Amino acid sequence: MANQTRDQKLEGLLSSAAREFALRGYDRTSMRDLARASGVSLAGVYYYVQSKEELLFLIQSRNFEAVIAGMRDALRGVTNPVERLQRFIDNHLDYFATHMAEMKVLSREADALEGEFLQRVNDMKRLYTRALMDVLADIEKTHGPAHANRRVAAYSLFGMMNWIYTWYDPLGDVGVELLSQNICRLFLGGYVGLPVSETALSRGGAG
C-alpha cells in the first residue's frame, strides 16, 4: 500500500477494474465504482488512465497479449500437431481459469470498444484465430480429412473455451486440468475421431 511505482498502481487499478467490470458489466460500472473499488478518488483514476474506454482497452489488450505469448511459448519446439492443439487448449484454459475476471471482460465486452482500440483488439483476435486454424490444418495433414468444416470447428472450440465465463468456478470440484482434458477430448474426438488416452493428454515435460 505504501510505496508503489506508477506502473504498479496502474496494474492494481486495472486489476480491480477488471473485477468490477466482470461483476457488473462494463456499462453498468461507473468510474465512481472503480474509484471506490481501487481506493482512490474519482479524479485520481484519471491520473493513470485517459478514459474509461482506455481502461477497458488496457484490460483486454494486455491479457490477450499474455494469452498469445503463452501460446507461443507452449507451442515452441512442439511438432506433433495433436500435441500442439492440446497445448493451445491447455494454455487458453489455464490462463482463463487463473484470470477469470479479465477473460470474462475480454469475452463479454467484445464490442464495447470503438475505433482504433477496437481495431487493435480485433487484430489480435484474427492473429489468434489464424494460429488455431493453422494447427487444425496440420492435424488434418497427419490424420486425414476432418469431420467438420475447419472454420466452424475453430469457432466451436473457441465457444467451448470462452463460454466457461458463464459457468466455470476455478475453485469448484472441476479442476483446470480436468476441464482442459475434457475439452481436448471432446474436440479431438469429434474433429478427427481421435480417442485420446489418459496419458496422451497429461501435460508434457518441458514447457
Add this chain to the structure above:
Amino acid sequence: MANQTRDQKLEGLLSSAAREFALRGYDRTSMRDLARASGVSLAGVYYYVQSKEELLFLIQSRNFEAVIAGMRDALRGVTNPVERLQRFIDNHLDYFATHMAEMKVLSREADALEGEFLQRVNDMKRLYTRALMDVLADIEKTHGPAHANRRVAAYSLFGMMNWIYTWYDPLGDVGVELLSQNICRLFLGGYVGLPVSETALSRGGAG
C-alpha cells in the same frame, strides 16, 4: 402500419428492440433509440411496457420459451438417444439462426436482469440444461461411458452453440444445416466416439 392490435404492436416493439439491443448492447441502447427505431414517441414506448428492464425480460423469456417448446416438439416420440441429441442441437441452432438478434440478446445480456425477472429466466435455463443432461445420460446408457464429464460436456455444447452469436452469419456460405451437422459431429464424436455418418445426421421424417 394501419390497424394493428395492441399485441401486434408490442410484438413489433419487442422485435425492433431486440435488433437494437443486439446491435449496440442493452446498456448502450437508450429508450430514445428504441422509440426512434420502432417509430413511436419516447413516452409511447411506456404505453406498451412498464420499464426498459421489462422489455429485456420479455425478449429473453418469450424466445427462451419458444426454444424450449420447439425442443419438446422435436423430441416428442423420439426414443433413440443419439437422435434425441441431434434434434436438441438442431432445434437450438435452427431457432438461433432464424432469431439471431433475440438469441444474441439472450446469450449476451444474461445478467442484465435482476430480481424476479432474473430468477424466472434462470429457472428456464436450469430446466433447459437439465433436459440436455438427461439426453446425455441416456446416451451414456446405450453407448457406454462418456469421454468427458457430463456437466462439462453439456456446458461445452452450449458454448459451441451459443457462441455463434459472435461469428455466425445465417446469410453466409455456411448454412444452418451444415452448421448443425458439424456441431453434432464434433460433439458426438468427442463425447462417445461416435463417427456420425452423413445419412444418420440428416433430419428424420416426421417431426
Add this chain to the structure above:
DNA sequence: GTTGGAGTTGAACGAGCGTTCGAAGCCCCA
C-alpha cells in the same frame, strides 16, 4: 353532438454519468 376510453405525445424531472481543473499534499534534493 356529446361522452369516454384507448392510444399517443411534448416537455419536463431528478439522478447519475464521464470528464475536467485548479488547488492542495507530499517528498526528494539543494
Add this chain to the structure above:
DNA sequence: TGGGGCTTCGAACGCTCGTTCAACTCCAAC
C-alpha cells in the same frame, strides 16, 4: 528552509439517462 515536480483531490460542468404526466387526438357508442 524552500522550491518543484509528481500525485491526489473536491467540486463542478454539461450531458444523457429512465421515467412520468397532463394534455391531446381519434373514434366508437349512445
